[in-house]
Amino acid sequence: MIGVIGLSYKSASVGIRERLALDGAEARVLTERLLANEYFREVVVLSTCNRTEIYFAAEGICTNGAFKVMSTVLMELTGIEEDIRTALFQRYHKEAVQHLFRVVSGLDSMILGEYQIVSQVKAAYAEAEQQKTVGRVFHRLFNKALECSKLVRIRAPFNQGAYSVSYAAVEKCSEQFPNLVDRHILVIGAGDTGELVLKNFVKKGCKNIAVTNRTHDKAVELAAAYGGRVLPFDDLMQGVHDAEIIVTSVAAKEPLLNATKIRPHLNGHERIVMIDLGVPRNIDVDVAEVPAVNLLNVDDLKEVIAVNTERKQEYVSVAEAVVEEKVEEFTQWLNEQNLAPAIQNIDKAISRLYQRELETYRSSFSEEEFEQVQKFNRYISKKIKNKLVKQLKEVTDNGRRTEYIGVINLFFEEQKK
Known part of the structure; x- marks a missing residue:
């Protein structure tokens, strides 16, 4: 299963x-x-x-x-x-x-x-x-x-x-700030998500972007690739002070920021957008109570996503057809794997039976007669095996009904003494 x-x-x-x-x-x-x-x-x-x-x-x-x-x-x-x-x-x-x-x-x-x-x-x-x-x-x-x-x-x-949550986050910032290119931006986290956020801000023409990360070298590498500046992680609150847009995507079990931490460091911006792309969340929900701060998480991006999804519906049926095709290919392979042990057991059981009977009566035949009997046995064995395998495939729906395969194995497995 x-x-x-x-x-x-x-x-x-x-x-x-x-x-x-x-x-x-x-x-x-x-x-x-x-x-x-x-x-x-x-x-x-x-x-x-x-x-x-x-x-x-x-x-x-x-x-x-x-x-x-x-x-x-x-x-x-x-x-x-x-x-x-x-x-x-x-x-x-x-x-x-x-x-x-x-x-x-x-x-x-x-x-x-x-x-x-x-x-x-x-x-x-x-x-x-x-x-x-x-x-x-x-x-x-x-x-x-x-x-x-x-x-x-x-x-x-x-x-x-828009093909990522990171893109949707930047689009949401565009809604909040018509003059987005002039905003001071802080990206916290230099993983895949952080890189996509930074990339999409740069595509919008933004230049005032600071990047910070626990691993400093990763922040340096990312900032260099997209023309941002590096903020040492120890200076995180200075970055909060300067920023009008803060996007977080850090793997952490506890929030990096909360209302108590950020209140003393806000510098009076008329509007501050904080977008938390972390799960678990990087920003405590109490930050939403801080005046001038608009706090959003991944679930708050659904409006942007819905508009984008509507444009892409024409591709859905094409993609679903590909999925069905590949699922069928894998299922067929899996079913063949399910059947293989049962087919081997049938083959071995028939071979054991014929070999045992041949040995019992071997002395009753001359060499020439025995060769003919062996040849006939191989022919009959193949016919019986093919018949049983055909019935096995029919009963198990080509290996899909695995419960029947188990029963077949019980019938044909060699009994341990």
């Missing part, structure tokens, strides 16, 4: 998503706990600002059992005492495969066709490879998903326009 359990911007608010956001260490602990369970075989954890999703391959457990185990481990790991199961979605079998392919193709993103999700899925898969938590099935699954994503972006050019 292949499954995915998690939550996204569609099923949960940022307040819930940030509580279930997993950093690298937490993702590894979650994976270890799941693989310690006898039923789970492969695991990949995807955690971004808009979703936390756990993909898994399991055997010998029903969907209800998998959901119970997964949700329990999640709540224990994150320390959430209340039941969060209602916020989680679950997909299994072909629906889980389809979900992954739609996610990596940008069809399930807040911004339709968003490209940043591709690097995030690649990173999650690479981490799982490094931790050796993926095997033959997930190697095939994730490579096929990335192949699907590439083909979608060739056939459906979603990336014409």
